[in-house]
Amino acid sequence: MAGREKCAVFGVRSDKPVFESIYYALYSMQHRGQEAAGIATYNSGINLHRDEGLVCEVFKGVFLEGNAGVGHVRYSTSGSSDVENAQPLVINYAKGSFALAHNGNLVNTEELKHQMESRGSVFITTSDTEIIAQLIAQEHLRLGDFIEGVKQAVNQLKGSYSLVILKGDNIIAVRDPWAFKPLVLGKLDDSFYVASESCALDAVNAELVRDVRAGEIVVIGDTLQSYRTRKERKCHCMFEYVYFARPDSVIDGVSVYGVRRKLGEILAREAPAEADLVVAVPDSGITAAIGYSRASGILYGEGLIKNRYFGRTFILPKQAERDVGVRIKLNPIRSEIKGKKLVLVDDSIVRGTTVKRIINLLRDFGAAEVHVRVSCPPVKNPCYYGIDMQTPEEFIAQKKGVEDIRKEIGADSLAYNTIDSLVEAIGLPAENLCLACVNGSYPIKEEQLKLNV
Amino acid sequence: MAGREKCAVFGVRSDKPVFESIYYALYSMQHRGQEAAGIATYNSGINLHRDEGLVCEVFKGVFLEGNAGVGHVRYSTSGSSDVENAQPLVINYAKGSFALAHNGNLVNTEELKHQMESRGSVFITTSDTEIIAQLIAQEHLRLGDFIEGVKQAVNQLKGSYSLVILKGDNIIAVRDPWAFKPLVLGKLDDSFYVASESCALDAVNAELVRDVRAGEIVVIGDTLQSYRTRKERKCHCMFEYVYFARPDSVIDGVSVYGVRRKLGEILAREAPAEADLVVAVPDSGITAAIGYSRASGILYGEGLIKNRYFGRTFILPKQAERDVGVRIKLNPIRSEIKGKKLVLVDDSIVRGTTVKRIINLLRDFGAAEVHVRVSCPPVKNPCYYGIDMQTPEEFIAQKKGVEDIRKEIGADSLAYNTIDSLVEAIGLPAENLCLACVNGSYPIKEEQLKLNV
């Protein structure tokens, strides 16, 4: 899964300098990538600044001129952190130059690379992004028109891609025909925006106009134009709703917060528990826990406090001997849970080790019973479209049934939402969702093959 | 208010190396001070490491030998950030040396300094801590016994002080006779601990034995010994419960989380509102909001999402022109609040500017009504004991009544808890609480004078 990219993109064209807007927008999407950040603006030529680090670190003391620009934050995946894979990528060729930022993961990378290399292409980075950029350049050269080139280039891509391109002072936004990854269009006065998440539009005070459509190319120039690439079955990634996106974002017309709350409500209905208190694994389980509480009538409370300083900055002290476990990150509130029967709500279980430790901790602090409820159905299959999950062998749900998992993690009861419930909570037709990680039905057939090997 | 110290202290004596425990304990109390951190251990002599920065930054790659030690984190107050004020402070004198860490603020600093200077004392730092340390050394020299010296020294102090001292491999913990600041005693096997908050005991897996008592000196040596200094009216700082401490801590026998939840419950009873949803100003208003929801029966929901990357790392971009306001920190969830009548719960209102912006933001996102409910009674008076509040002129409640404040912040209704309700929520006798910031009744009379000037 080299070259995997899990990120956010942003683009804006305005009649005013755009650097500050891009900064705030990337800052608001920092949860989608903390490894690296980059901004390219156009001001007679392309200005580029990008580096490893958080947005506020990378752009300390930086300012780029220009009334149009694109930005990117990158997710930390181990190993491939070479700075040359940072984005946006700027490419120079016979027809000039452009900057490209990409969120997604191609599944025909090897095939494309092989084809392109056999035609003589060379690659300086190991990223999907360079493949896409070179394809666009080649097609532009072949066809003579940039938008036509983009169209023909992306028609060769399989997998997920939400792209923003800076060509001159125009912004071109592209969403793959499956619409795996979110991409929204926003507006404020005469400025137009594209962003991975609508929370970035809020950050720049812009209004959410609509989602970029599956297989759509939006060109933000003096006017706004829309083109279509090819048509596929829409397959929005359900994991954006369940875990990845910010709860205050709206994706494909659906409030992320609303989905999470409904997941909790349905769980309460489908998998009730006799309990005194609903508690969440913070922060990702909070909204579902609130939903569970509402629907079940069981009180909601904070049973676990998260250390707000945990995260990127935590470093194990020198000569540390003990297993730090979850204790340095989460601490139970004894008075709230002692002697209580708890419903513990989390968004998902992958390996099961963390939830096991949390249950132990809650029992240490006096919890009488711990009933685990999970918003997301059991995750069993790898994602090929950009969500960085474990390798299949690590999915506890692939090898064990629910009862065995319950025993393994030490819960008094365990229930997951069903796939139908998940679809109900999202409220979009099941055929318009990518549910591959929970049902193995991959929208692009190549993955099915990989899985059967 | 120079020399103000708002911090956490920690001490441990064990039969094993203590560095790692102190590291985790300080890490768990990082919310009490992000400016600087320090650890001193004893291992035939005193080893000291301290610097500006977060615990994980200051102690990257550091290890100090020793089976006894003390630690400190310091709060960021503007201006006085000179590194020489860092703690623990190590002092050398005719009877050897000791390390001292201090949480609190003396009110007779000037008087003590004047007396000591007139007796010939010189000061290298500008901190209260050096005054205390020198007094202890002087009294030790005068009386010949260290504990006797500590006793006589602290008897001259007025104000708040929770001290941990490392003298040889013994730990001495002292709490002022008013018991303004928290200080707890913990135990794990043969190790004994003192900490500002009980969450630090949880972090090192220790059991909370009891609070250090008002005016008590606890000596952790081969045996545990207890001494009394003088007696004063106990005056636990109510703001620790309302805002400052971690919710998972227990202070003077009272769960912080429980107090906050009850504050919300009482508010619901005393200041009901006709509303569709209870939302909190995250993170400090969450627990009270849950309480309000429980008692009122109005649904609790997350209406505002906090950017988890906001904080120490946020830096305004270069050439930033607009007022960033609360928008970069908090974002409303439109789907949750649109058209709704909201109860907005916060822990306190000081200047009123932030809550005003939040109300505006909520209305921008479609809130029909915003009823503000505040856990803490109106704050009108400065704190002289270590809580870094605004200057009196900045307290909106000092110049305006509730109705005027409501108009100023643009709320549909506004209510605070009463002082009686606050006392009820804490559950300790009113005379054992310091309520000076809300009722002007200062436990030490000097402050009363200052206020009348």
Added chain:
Amino acid sequence: MAGREKCAVFGVRSDKPVFESIYYALYSMQHRGQEAAGIATYNSGINLHRDEGLVCEVFKGVFLEGNAGVGHVRYSTSGSSDVENAQPLVINYAKGSFALAHNGNLVNTEELKHQMESRGSVFITTSDTEIIAQLIAQEHLRLGDFIEGVKQAVNQLKGSYSLVILKGDNIIAVRDPWAFKPLVLGKLDDSFYVASESCALDAVNAELVRDVRAGEIVVIGDTLQSYRTRKERKCHCMFEYVYFARPDSVIDGVSVYGVRRKLGEILAREAPAEADLVVAVPDSGITAAIGYSRASGILYGEGLIKNRYFGRTFILPKQAERDVGVRIKLNPIRSEIKGKKLVLVDDSIVRGTTVKRIINLLRDFGAAEVHVRVSCPPVKNPCYYGIDMQTPEEFIAQKKGVEDIRKEIGADSLAYNTIDSLVEAIGLPAENLCLACVNGSYPIKEEQLKLNV
């Protein structure tokens, strides 16, 4: 002059890990580039680490496995410091991958880029290095053999290039047919080395075997093989001898130190001065000053002391108001120069401003006379092959004769070496030297045209 590269390259193939050798070698050639450093090694695949900074900064805590590798240090030229231009560059294409490090500057960049872009090439960086790498890949694909590809690729290059390539665990070294830039071959036991300067061989304890020849391709594999590209007139850069290289290096069989000393000796013979003391502008004028002293019989002494902490680390203090001038860098020794007639020897004069300030300083400290002697003939023409000189308008010698320059800088007398003397000091045939910057005779005719425009 975009894409200008003034650097050092290094390559080694051994039966032992090579990282440490490359580190020391780059460290010894740090004078050739302080902006960035990079190392690529081969160990079943290519490992790459590169970043901005000094060698010791970039490789702090880094180790790369592998028994073959190449390295690079880059000169600081303003503006083009984008990290994507860092070297070595790793390229992936249909026939695998290789790493390339380049010292030099092409003069047909635009033409090559135009041709390649018209054939569909795209470029991710703005460096000559990517052009060379892509050409090699294309020719390899076309011809099927890597070495043949290198040969055909470099035959299309005009300008200076000393290349080291890591292909599998083989090292390929290429020197342009003019042999502008130095490149030497070394050996220690079964390890073979290539380096920009022989001082790097000394640093790794290796023996200087010989220079890589003009237009030669040396392949260091299981055996050592040599190939020829095309033949041109050899044109070794004279400025390496005069200023750029370390004095302890030997280039094309000629000791740099020896050349500099002879330049001083000839100057003494050709441009004698009545003086009491010969002093140098440190560090670059020292060797010539010693030569001048020897040949003239006038005593050599240190008249100016250089602050050893000056350099990359010097930052003008905040709110600095005065012109720091040379004073913070150089300080005269009053006792040595007071009342003395001085010969001041420097390696070259470009704009004349620095030497003017030094003369003023010497007079302030009591020098009776200052006779300036310059090793290098007047520099009048720009370098297109990689030496970062001023733009032609800034050459004082282009607009003024020697007497006018003397007046301008305030010297009592001024003399330069003649071009003949320079050639004599180097000891190679004049036709085998590039003297373009002093005589305008460019080895590659395109430059002649540029100059006449």
Added chain:
Amino acid sequence: MAGREKCAVFGVRSDKPVFESIYYALYSMQHRGQEAAGIATYNSGINLHRDEGLVCEVFKGVFLEGNAGVGHVRYSTSGSSDVENAQPLVINYAKGSFALAHNGNLVNTEELKHQMESRGSVFITTSDTEIIAQLIAQEHLRLGDFIEGVKQAVNQLKGSYSLVILKGDNIIAVRDPWAFKPLVLGKLDDSFYVASESCALDAVNAELVRDVRAGEIVVIGDTLQSYRTRKERKCHCMFEYVYFARPDSVIDGVSVYGVRRKLGEILAREAPAEADLVVAVPDSGITAAIGYSRASGILYGEGLIKNRYFGRTFILPKQAERDVGVRIKLNPIRSEIKGKKLVLVDDSIVRGTTVKRIINLLRDFGAAEVHVRVSCPPVKNPCYYGIDMQTPEEFIAQKKGVEDIRKEIGADSLAYNTIDSLVEAIGLPAENLCLACVNGSYPIKEEQLKLNV
């Protein structure tokens, strides 16, 4: 030898802001201390900034207001690098406050500390500087007059001390009665300066007025006043001339450069060698080598090139296996030394290991003979006054005679200057020099005792 301080001090009083002057002055004295730097200025109160690092690192982005100020750079001695020992030290006491910077080392530290502690003093740092500052404060309090207090305080000090004190906007400079450490007075317009070395006066364009006298207190206020403390035999440290000071400084009326050159000249006369070339161990042996060459008539040349990037920044690469030795720092010029008989001049030999490696290196590069000549007589005794030499056991000259040392280091011949020659070169009466490290005659008798124990 705890508390050892080897540093530079600077002070200035002007009618203009002084920060920039202090910055340049400290920068020019960076060779005296690279560990830490600090500046205190007076502007209604004392402003202080100090930290670990080079001057340019510590004061990046810093500016301190005020027309009077003092500065300090500190030498890196292993272990005692605690930031609380940084200077200037600011002290507060009944009569106000002052800042103190100190260069030197007291020999009665323990005695003073004991006396002061027995009178009740406590110490926050482990530095001599705090002892001096507290003594001054105590005497000021006792006597009522600051200058009188300084006089009485320093009269109790034994050892070396050059002090600059900032009291209000006055500068007080004090030099110990032995005048071990240099201290000069300078002037520019209406500004007065004190500095450890005269090169700092050059850096700020000031004129050297005179040395501060042994046992003198100079007060720079509205007028310049001078006071005397007690009288002792003047004992200027000879090592400042031989090695420690910058060659462009003038100390006690004697040019450092001149001394070094004469040391070489006398060596040539007293210890002639049959040789082809005189080479220096750079940088410290250069001036003496020039002198040797002049007096002997043997040519001077650079035989060893020093890597200009060696120093604080050099870090051994990860997993380094070999002994780096001198090779990474120094490289011989083969063409210059091959087959030659060399005179190798160094300033001093302490352990003998470095010169041994250099001789090996020179022989590896073809030197026919290596005759070592050393400016400084054999160093046999420790310094108690602030020069950080090895412990006595490490002095090769303490255990071995000249012939044995010659064999040990592998030289063809070896000669040192005699003590008489050293005195002759300096040109001051022998009784006015501290020669303890070479003749064991300590100016303060306590040291004699220590040595005999």
